[in-house]
Amino acid sequence: xxxxxxxxxxxxxxxxxxxxxxxxxxxxxxxxxxxxxxxxxxxxxxxxxxxxxxxxxxxxxxxxxxxxxxxxxxxxxxxxxxxxxxxxxxxxxxxxxxxxxxxxxxxxxxxxxxxxxxxxxxxxxxxxxxxxxxxxxxxxxxxxxxxxxxxxxxxxxxxxxxxxxxxxxxxxxxxxxxxxxxxxxxxxxxxxxxxxxxxxxxxxxxxxxxxxxxxxxxxxxxxxxxxxxxxxxxxxxxxxxxxxxxxxxxxxxxxxxxxxxxxxxxxxxxxxxxxxxxxxxxxxxxxxxxxxxxx
Amino acid sequence: xxxxxxxxxxxxxxxxxxxxxxxxxxxxxxxxxxxxxxxxxxxxxxxxxxxxxxxxxxxxxxxxxxxxxxxxxxxxxxxxxxxxxxxxxxxxxxxxxxxxxxxxxxxxxxxxxxxxxxxxxxxxxxxxxxxxxxxxxxxxxxxxxxxxxxxxxxxxxxxxxxxxxxxxxxxxxxxxxxxxxxxxxxxxxxxxxxxxxxxxxxxxxxxxxxxxxxxxxxxxxxxxxxxxxxxxxxxxxxxxxxxxxxxxxxxxxxxxxxxxxxxxxxxxxxxxxxxxxxxxxxxxxxxxxxxxxxx
Numbered sequence: 001x002x003x004x005x006x007x008x009x010x011x012x013x014x015x016x017x018x019x020x021x022x023x024x025x026x027x028x029x030x031x032x033x034x035x036x037x038x039x040x041x042x043x044x045x046x047x048x049x050x051x052x053x054x055x056x057x058x059x060x061x062x063x064x065x066x067x068x069x070x071x072x073x074x075x076x077x078x079x080x081x082x083x084x085x086x087x088x089x090x091x092x093x094x095x096x097x098x099x100x101x102x103x104x105x106x107x108x109x110x111x112x113x114x115x116x117x118x119x120x121x122x123x124x125x126x127x128x129x130x131x132x133x134x135x136x137x138x139x140x141x142x143x144x145x146x147x148x149x150x151x152x153x154x155x156x157x158x159x160x161x162x163x164x165x166x167x168x169x170x171x172x173x174x175x176x177x178x179x180x181x182x183x184x185x186x187x188x189x190x191x192x193x194x195x196x197x198x199x200x201x202x203x204x205x206x207x208x209x210x211x212x213x214x215x216x217x218x219x220x221x222x223x224x225x226x227x228x229x230x231x232x233x234x235x236x237x238x239x240x241x242x243x244x245x246x247x248x249x250x251x252x253x254x255x256x257x258x259x260x261x262x263x264x265x266x267x268x269x270x271x272x273x274x275x276x277x278x279x280x281x282x283x284x285x286x287x288x289x290x291x292x293x294x295x
Numbered sequence: 296x297x298x299x300x301x302x303x304x305x306x307x308x309x310x311x312x313x314x315x316x317x318x319x320x321x322x323x324x325x326x327x328x329x330x331x332x333x334x335x336x337x338x339x340x341x342x343x344x345x346x347x348x349x350x351x352x353x354x355x356x357x358x359x360x361x362x363x364x365x366x367x368x369x370x371x372x373x374x375x376x377x378x379x380x381x382x383x384x385x386x387x388x389x390x391x392x393x394x395x396x397x398x399x400x401x402x403x404x405x406x407x408x409x410x411x412x413x414x415x416x417x418x419x420x421x422x423x424x425x426x427x428x429x430x431x432x433x434x435x436x437x438x439x440x441x442x443x444x445x446x447x448x449x450x451x452x453x454x455x456x457x458x459x460x461x462x463x464x465x466x467x468x469x470x471x472x473x474x475x476x477x478x479x480x481x482x483x484x485x486x487x488x489x490x491x492x493x494x495x496x497x498x499x500x501x502x503x504x505x506x507x508x509x510x511x512x513x514x515x516x517x518x519x520x521x522x523x524x525x526x527x528x529x530x531x532x533x534x535x536x537x538x539x540x541x542x543x544x545x546x547x548x549x550x551x552x553x554x555x556x557x558x559x560x561x562x563x564x565x566x567x568x569x570x571x572x573x574x575x576x577x578x579x580x581x582x583x584x585x586x587x588x589x590x
Contacts, residue, residue: 026445026446027445027446027450029445029450029453029454029474030454030457030467030470031450031453031454031456031457032453032457033445033449033450033453034445037445080411084407084408084411087404087407089398089402089403089404089406089407090404090407103384107384107456108384109382109384109385109456110453110456110457111384112379112382112384112385112407113379113449113452113453113456115411116375116379116410116411116414116444116449117444117445117449117450117453119411119414119415120414120440120443120444120445120449121440121444121445123418123436123439123440124437124440124441124444127433127436127437127440128437133429134428134429134430134432134433135429137429137433138422138429138432138433141418141422141436142419142422142423144418145415145416145418145419145422146419148415149411149412149415149416149419150321150322150324150328150329150332150412150415150416151321151322154328154408154411154412154415155322155324155326155328155412157408158324158326158327158328158405158408158412159324159325159326161326161402161404161405161408162325162326162327162405172325175325179324
């Protein structure tokens with residue numbers, strides 16, 4: 001079995017090529033919008049979500065050509081959310097992945113449209129996926145609307161905005177992140193479950209337990225890195241949560257407890273893997289990667 | 296046959312009730328996002344697009360319960376585009392339909408999220424439509440992605456942004472409006488064509504000729520009203536195009552020529568109606584309403 005780094009490169013490369021083709025297929029318009037979309041979409045993200053979709057596809061024996069449009073679609077949603085979250089009226093960030101944020105590189109109005117058009121593109125990609133029948137397209141699009149919209153990511157970001165300068169408790173912080181970050185990671189699992197031929201309810205539940213633990217660990221680790229890392233390693237300003245007076249896991253729990261919480265979530269994820277009658281080495285490595293990453 | 300005003304009330308009422316139910320079905324979150332979504336979505340718009348869908352549905356004998364989710368979905372897209380277009384980084388408008396714009400009533404970050412979540416809701420509504428099979432859902436969602444995204448509305452708005460303070464010619468202005476406004480109006484026709492059992496290619500082409508003419512007339516009339524009407528009648532600041540130094544049809548053609556152009560487009564729309572073997576009185580009245588409206 002290949003290492004997690006090999007898998008990351010494999011699925012990131014495939015996703016990027018697919019997205020490049022999507023942009024190449026767009027009509028020519030007298031506007032800088034397409035350049036700004038390319039900037040936001042293809043600026044060397046970690047491609048964590050395509051990696052997770054790829055690893056779960058290996059486990060459930062779903063071929064890459066079926067999973068690829070969903071990897072691309074979820075990256076469109078993720079990229080749009082970063083562009084909008086970075087806007088002055090939201091988190092007001094100037095740097096992302098070591099580069100100027102979209103609204104710093106392009107006019108702010110164009111950055112807003114980048115997010116809008118990338119969201120539409122996500123659904124466009126699913127609807128035009130060549131290797132999925134209509135019923136599967138609808139089921140996958142349902143997964144995405146619930147993960148990306150009010151029920152998920154947008155709802156979480158709204159709670160986050162309203163919670164700035166307000167102290168919230170651990171339950172609210174957990175809800176916030178389950179929606180803001182967890183929902184899209186859960187969608188990675190749900191996509192592949194929809195694409196797989198059949199899967200026992202208990203195994204589906206174990207996969208969802210896995211993604212819930214990993215999704216939360218992802219955010220706890222993000223909060224930890226914001227405190228412990230530096231801007232160069234992160235590619236974005238460190239300490240920005242403190243500057244914005246945001247509630248974080250280290251702020252609520254203390255740094256050491258937050259790190260222990262990450263370990264507990266990792267153990268939950270590994271327990272879920274142990275309940276699956278498949279080779280889950282890739283998923284186990286992914287969970288470890290999430291809490292051990294440095295940026 | 297009922298008057299255009301009766302039809303407008305009928306379809307607006309049905310659409311609003313459907314959208315109210317959508318909002319009522321959302322989960323409770325500790326955030327003002329849902330209030331802001333309701334504000335943007337249910338503040339007495341003209342519901343021109345549901346009216347057009349309703350009139351074409353009457354012509355092609357598509358029952359209201361099939362068309363209603365599409366009326367609601369397209370209003371979600373329209374409402375999101377108004378919220379984002381009004382933002383300070385875009386048109387920077389303070390008034391919309393006589394009320395404070397969404398980002399004036401709520402924090403600007405919440406207004407951005409309102410647009411994002413309403414776009415997702417549009418696709419969510421289509422995917423969950425009770426009376427459409429999966430194949431029709433996919434075909435309608437394809438119509439919407441192409442009308443709302445880079446190929447359509449977002450592309451048009453991007454050209455509009457880039458054209459501020461720059462003079463563009465009539466061909467570019469027409470392209471801009473065909474994308475920014477025309478694409479969603481065309482989608483109203485295309486939705487109903489997808490829902491209808493079968494329609495001759497020549498009749499489909501006549502309907503598209505109709506919607507193209509009406510869509511452009513809609514925008515030319517908008518530009519004319521911006522010059523000739525007052526802020527109270529419009530419910531938004533008149534003269535804002537001039538203030539923003541935007542290219543408009545009256546600016547490029549002169550007011551009288553722009554009014555004549557509207558009449559020519561109306562004649563095109565009526566010619567298209569004459570090619571259809573249906574009772575098109577409603578569509579004819581709609582075309583006249585579009586160029587005779589005062590706000």
